[in-house]
Amino acid sequence: MNVIPFPSLACPLDGAPLFGHGPAWRCAAGHSFDIASQGYGNLLPVQQKRSRDPGDSKEMVAARRRFLNAGHYQPIAAAVSRAVLDGLPDDATISCLDAGCGEGYYLRQLAAAQDNGQTLAVLGLDISKWAVLSAAKQDQRPNWIVGTNAHLPVLAKTLDRVLCMFGFPVYAEFARVLKPGGRLLQVDAGPDHLRELREIIYPALKPERAADQQVPAGFCRLSMETVRFSLCLDSQELIADLLAMTPHLYRASAEGRGRAAALTTLAVTVDVRLTSFGREA
Template sequence: MSITPFQALACPLDGEPLQQSVNAWRCASGHSFDIARQGYVHLLPVQNKRSRDPGDSKEMVAARQRFLAAGHYRPIAEALGRAALAGLSADAAASCLDAGCGEGYYLRELADAAADDGQPLALLGLDISKWAVLTAAKQDRRANWVVGSNARLPVQPGTLDRLLCLFGFPVYGEFARALKPGGELLQVDAGPDHLLELREIIYPTLKPERSGDATVPEGFTPLGIETIRYPLTLAGAEQIADLLAMTPHLYRANAEGRARAAALESLTVTVDVRLKRFARDEMG
């Protein structure tokens, strides 16, 4: 099969390579991490947690799953798939990590695109939310799914050909460590008009959007920026509520703003995102 689980995991406690047995991952130092019956592994040490249950809640994950399953962000997934698969050799399996994978939508879409192309890929999805990883693992066993943090990726150095970070929290030093020389980071961020119409409803005034398009992270060379922009019409209060629940705006808006959104029966918003590609600099 052309799509396989990524295997080059590292112990989150000492960085040593992990080896998989039937029901656990273990390092040479004796640290052991059980594989849940759903197929994922928890590689986020307690001392590295900022809260008891970090990341998206069970309810937020469910909202995101419903919204993405409806295909509202499929153009983003398609553009990401084209960019991620470009330049890969069909002679050997490339490895790809989705850092902040959520419930796994974009990695599943990438796996389907790679399978259609006959491109062998070893896949890893990582998120700090156990609810997100649990949901992802239940839906697809083609990838390895890990509860972990971008601040310390449980991945062996120089083992990734592609690293995805969508609407997430990039840690460029860790990304550079995990990528092979010449490997690519694909980062998706909101553009200045992203969900503008929703923001105009829930906020009394809008702050100017910060633009990070010109920022080049240390250790990387820019390869290009693609804009994905289109109108999206949401029909029904449930779809609008799901969109709000999967964004930071749910907590940033006040009660009055959330109430205005909840009263809507339909809404057309602008999807405006930037897909930025960077190559990890060659070393030595």
Template sequence: MSIIPFQALACPLDGEPLNQSGSAWSCPAGHSFDIAKHGYVNLLPVQQKRSSDPGDSNAMVAARRRFLNSGHYQPIAEALSSAVFDHTEREAPSDALLRCLDAGCGEGYYLRALAQAAPNGQSLSLMGLDISKWAVQAAAKQDDKQAPQSRWVVGSNANLPVQSATLDRVLCMFGFPMYHEFARVLKPGGVLIQVEAGPDHLRELRDIIYPSLKPERASAPESPAGFIPSGTENLRYALTLSDTETMTDLLAMTPHFYRATTEGREKAAELKTITLTVDVRVVRWARV
């Protein structure tokens, strides 16, 4: 098994291939992007930003790192890895290299778990992308500086700095799918894997922080343009948290932190212990 950083990057300004030379990536037109000291590259031009510091803050990234590294979502990581490697022995790519992008990688937890779960004989080419520079910086810091496993990139799912039809897998973890871009960068037969919250995900916490919960709409998702369904798996388990710091970290790493009322956040901060339902769906879409 070998794991190497993904190479087929594209210029975010003109879409042309990027090539690495020394400490920078550049395209034929001369656009150049320096590699940061921690090993990542920022491919998010100012004109593609909606704010001066988009994405998760440094504090949110730190909270997510502490929570995930405690193993609370390890079953999700295991289900994701199974979905990534399912049927790979039947695909038999010509170069036996599986190229995978985590679109919205956060601090890199799921991509690191994927690398550890790779079966014997399976070679990987990995890339993690996030719009938050703090998230990408945290991911790059945790990689092996002597032999990095992943290419870490600051960028946007809406304009992926990736050459077309170069990926076998795209992961979207609780994120914002941009199906047209995912379809563009996936090879025919490649697979988009989405992990999304089910109707009961963290319901016990939501019952506390919200005055009322909106009813869930029970409808089967329509196939995005360019994709056909390739299977859905449901994962459900109980998670007991018994310290205030972990519960605070969980709340801080979710959108609920900003959506909850002040009263709701105060109630959550007073909790000493809580048992939560983890309810997620792993949905696979095949690129046609």
């Protein structure tokens, strides 16, 4: 598959198109955003930040990189890649945003999914500069940018696919940037996701809430798929990496984290829901 950078970026300050000018992106009003030597750009203005260093920390990103690159979530990546490419001709050119891309694992898996004549214009966005830096170091073909889902620096109606992997969906923004007929592919934790780990780190599990069947405004539901499999984690380091890449790292008490740290093996269930939404005309 031919992988190219996604070109239709927008200025995060005024929404105008951005154009490349050497090692920077600029809009017609003169707003300029540097492209780092590692190949990524920062399109997150200070007024759109909620903290000094938002998003995942350097340590969390490193844990996720080790865990995902070892292939433990490859069945999820394969299901997402199939959903992205479903129904597309072999010579199609498609544009895809991973909104909350982390260190870029799912986009790299998508780029490697098929060896054919398709062209994939790729944009990975995350609010964590550490995540985007890690992604850019591993593959410089896509555009990698620091940004926020709440104000996507993307021109309207320019994307064929948007991925939201265990992230924070902002449906109004996703609807704005998707072309009519484009698709939003959303992956969320199912009721049994990492249940065995959660039973160890929490005193008791909260009752599962009923699945939200509401369809976001501007979309129609196309399909829903369950991806479920078991993992056998055979080292303290691997278990620690799994915990570090989840929100449970901060939700658990010190005692709960201590119980997890004492484990040397853990059999755990992976249970996720992959929902495909179509952008209505």
